[in-house]
Amino acid sequence: MTEEELEELIADCPTLYHMAERGSWASIKERGLLSTSALLDLYAVQEPLRSGIERQHRPCGVGLQASGLPRAVVRDQIPMSDAGLKRCLPGHLTPADWYGLLNAKAFFWLTEGRLHKLTGAKAYRDREHDVLEVDTRSLIEAHRDAIWLCPMNSGCTKPMPHPRDESTFARISDYPYEYWRGKRSKGERTVELAVDYSVPDIRDHVRRVVVKQGDVVVSVIE
Numbered sequence: 001m002t003e004e005e006l007e008e009l010i011a012d013c014p015t016l017y018h019m020a021e022r023g024s025w026a027s028i029k030e031r032g033l034l035s036t037s038a039l040l041d042l043y044a045v046q047e048p049l050r051s052g053i054e055r056q057h058r059p060c061g062v063g064l065q066a067s068g069l070p071r072a073v074v075r076d077q078i079p080m081s082d083a084g085l086k087r088c089l090p091g092h093l094t095p096a097d098w099y100g101l102l103n104a105k106a107f108f109w110l111t112e113g114r115l116h117k118l119t120g121a122k123a124y125r126d127r128e129h130d131v132l133e134v135d136t137r138s139l140i141e142a143h144r145d146a147i148w149l150c151p152m153n154s155g156c157t158k159p160m161p162h163p164r165d166e167s168t169f170a171r172i173s174d175y176p177y178e179y180w181r182g183k184r185s186k187g188e189r190t191v192e193l194a195v196d197y198s199v200p201d202i203r204d205h206v207r208r209v210v211v212k213q214g215d216v217v218v219s220v221i222e
Contacts, residue, residue, distance in 0.1 A: 001177040012186040016108035016134040017115040021073045025130045025209050032200035036103035054103050055096040078123045084157025105194035111187040116215040131212045138205040149175040150192040
């Protein structure tokens, strides 16, 4: 991706979106937006529980507790399955490898439409969620070297497990934006933006935090 292409991406997708567990914003604001791996580090989760969370499929959320910290929830992975991953991963990668790769990143959608596909999905549409609306340019300028771009929903294998491997994620400078520009409309040339491990200063990049159910804003947190 060239600098001109990056500017086009930012212009097309000026806001990033992150769906978090309801009630989690206060902790995120204080401690940063943490990947699953970072959250497990913070809560000092030990083996074998750690591998069960980090490298196995989570059919439901997992609660975490530790002295001096608020209760946290590691979200489920309902849109994925071992069976689906076995169909779409190359031979050198196992489902455990893929779960580990995803759990080491903090993820954002590049469009509200993609966010609403998740908040409106059957597994989530009856629940409220804290949604972070983040300034794309601000986050990229602060964390460029830790950012990955992805042209697909890397955490979904339903209904079609599209092929994927480590190269599905690319650093900004390596991302094949020109290729996807020729195949997709604005907003779909990059589907996910991910940051290694955590975004400790997420509060500096947030434009607004709302409570959403489906595509409805229930309330504005800040």
